[in-house]
């Protein structure tokens with residue numbers, strides 16, 4: 001990670017409570033531009049809450065800085081131009097056409113009640129092309145499949161053309177080819193200088209990120225690259241050692257392992273096969 005770059009997004013001593021219960025405990029981190037960071041950890045570790053706090057969607061204690069300026073000091077519209085958000089299970093806008101949904105991503109760029117201009121239309125078309133959702137632009141969001149819907153919502157976040165893109169479970173409902181496309185898209189955004197942050201359960205995808213934020217019980221256990229031994233040790237720790245981490249052609253992969261030895265393994269099967277022969 002370059003030490004000279006000002007973080008695109010940073011927080012210090014960030015704490016947050018939900019319904020009066022402390023969920024995040026004094027997290028400090030800095031995310032530079034041009035990198036993709038994946039937030040991982042077990043269920044309930046606080047990943048989504050961290051992302052929502054960083055986006056300013058829930059009250060928090062401590063400080064958050066977006067592009068070097070306290071998040072709270074940003075005028076709402078200017079902030080919405082710089083920080084794009086893709087949430088989990090978003091349910092609004094079902095009656096709108098897919099294209100109109102994606103056009104919502106352009107609202108921070110437009111004057112009050114101004115119609116979309118050519119730059120807005122171009123951004124929408126580009127974002128929908130990037131997520132291969134242009135073909136169903138006239139269909140209502142509510143009539144799309146889960147994966148189609150997710151791609152439209154991803155296009156809405158892309159259409160903002162923000163410097164920071166936060167995504168909570170962006171791969172939900174996406175089939176493997178579209179997961180691969182998402183990966184390529186994120187790589188391209190990071191190469192173009194965008195700070196991409198995503199909560200991911202798919203560890204094999206997360207292990208392709210530039211950096212992992214590994215969370216446990218509302219705390220940040222580790223912030224490191226997948227290639228670092230300490231990062232992989234922390235992953236093992238938060239998942240109770242129930243991962244098999246292996247490297248294939250330079251890429252780290254994670255296979256979940258069962259708590260007990262599998263009942264049907266190779267040594268069990270072979271004698272049966274020989275018996276039948």
Ligand SMILES: Nc1ncnc2c1ncn2[C@@H]1O[C@H](COP(=O)(O)OP(=O)(O)OP(=O)(O)O)[C@@H](O)[C@H]1O
Pocket residue numbers: 018019021023041042043044045046047048049050
């Ligand atoms: N609206 C809420 N009110 C009260 N507690 C909440 C609320 N939402 C989440 N929590 C609690 O906060 C903690 C962190 O939840 P969060 O959704 O951030 O975890 P997560 O790491 O994203 O989990 P998962 O992997 O299951 O999606 C959990 O203990 C959860 O039960």
